[in-house]
Amino acid sequence: MTTIVLERQPLQSAFTIAPEREQTNTILQLTNIAKSYDHKSMVLNDINLSLQEGEFVSIIGQSGAGKSTLLRCINRMIEPSNGKIIFDQQDITSINKRAMRQQRAKMGMIFQHYNLVSRLTVFENVLHGRFGYKSTMQGVLSIYTEEEKRLALSILEKLDMKDQIYKRCDQLSGGQKQRVGIARALVQEPKLLLCDEPIASLDPNSSKVIMDHLKEISQSMGITVLVNLHQVDVAMRYSDRIIGLRKGEKVFDDIPKQLNQLAIRNIYGTSVDELITE
Numbered sequence: 001m002t003t004i005v006l007e008r009q010p011l012q013s014a015f016t017i018a019p020e021r022e023q024t025n026t027i028l029q030l031t032n033i034a035k036s037y038d039h040k041s042m043v044l045n046d047i048n049l050s051l052q053e054g055e056f057v058s059i060i061g062q063s064g065a066g067k068s069t070l071l072r073c074i075n076r077m078i079e080p081s082n083g084k085i086i087f088d089q090q091d092i093t094s095i096n097k098r099a100m101r102q103q104r105a106k107m108g109m110i111f112q113h114y115n116l117v118s119r120l121t122v123f124e125n126v127l128h129g130r131f132g133y134k135s136t137m138q139g140v141l142s143i144y145t146e147e148e149k150r151l152a153l154s155i156l157e158k159l160d161m162k163d164q165i166y167k168r169c170d171q172l173s174g175g176q177k178q179r180v181g182i183a184r185a186l187v188q189e190p191k192l193l194l195c196d197e198p199i200a201s202l203d204p205n206s207s208k209v210i211m212d213h214l215k216e217i218s219q220s221m222g223i224t225v226l227v228n229l230h231q232v233d234v235a236m237r238y239s240d241r242i243i244g245l246r247k248g249e250k251v252f253d254d255i256p257k258q259l260n261q262l263a264i265r266n267i268y269g270t271s272v273d274e275l276i277t278e
């Protein structure tokens with residue numbers, strides 16, 4: 001595949017070289033995050049986690065372990081029942097809706113089923129990523145500046161999607177749809193990308209393209225990527241760090257090399273061989 005180089009830059013200088021970034025700043029800090037949907041059983045229990053700028057981190061765990069719930073608690077699509085979330089140096093668990101909207105604009109989200117508007121074009125879907133920066137009226141009327149359009153175009157070009165911009169999204173392949181999803185998230189100029197099973201609906205080739213893009217985004221743009229995955233081998237290949245969840249508890253948090261047989265059994269309650277033959 002074509003290697004892309006994406007740089008995180010302010011909107012007005014989307015075509016200039018990004019400055020060198022420190023890789024050591026904490027962008028997200030979760031303290032004692034807990035979630036119960038029914039006020040009885042806990043889906044997440046006492047999760048403590050910190051992510052650094054530019055880090056690529058995967059969350060693995062059995063179906064129902066709480067991976068999606070955790071991701072959605074981070075941007076408060078789901079309200080945590082307890083705990084504190086510091087994002088970009090602000091406590092986002094104690095801010096009002098308006099302030100949360102501003103913070104959420106800095107968190108891009110990528111979904112398994114893409115969440116695109118099928119009847120709209122690639123370009124229109126990508127521009128929707130700017131909604132968080134607009135007044136309701138501007139959003140409803142789809143008023144975008146020339147700078148925003150240039151930014152959307154440059155991102156689509158880097159994702160090898162420039163030839164498709166006028167196509168309706170329902171005419172795209174799954175891999176192309178996911179690249180539109182990534183472009184829509186990037187046009188937000190996010191500091192954090194939350195990816196909820198981004199390759200679960202894709203074939204192996206398209207999955208590789210998407211994972212390569214996500215990795216490139218974290219490395220060259222300094223954007224932190226947090227991705228839920230079902231595939232342990234993919235998590236090991238791409239991640240700087242892997243989080244293992246089991247029944248809502250964090251039972252592993254380390255570099256991929258440390259994810260040995262014992263750790264796998266601890267996360268999944270099964271061996272690597274059994275996972276591969278699944």
Ligand SMILES: Nc1ncnc2c1ncn2[C@@H]1O[C@H](COP(=O)(O)OP(=O)(O)OP(=O)(O)O)[C@@H](O)[C@H]1O
Binds near residue numbers: 037062063065067
């Ligand atoms: N809106 C909801 N209301 C009630 N229970 C929910 C809700 N969403 C998820 N759950 C429950 O919370 C638990 C964790 O679900 P979650 O989707 O976070 O797990 P997951 O690890 O992402 O699973 P999968 O890999 O299958 O997507 C499950 O038992 C699920 O049934």
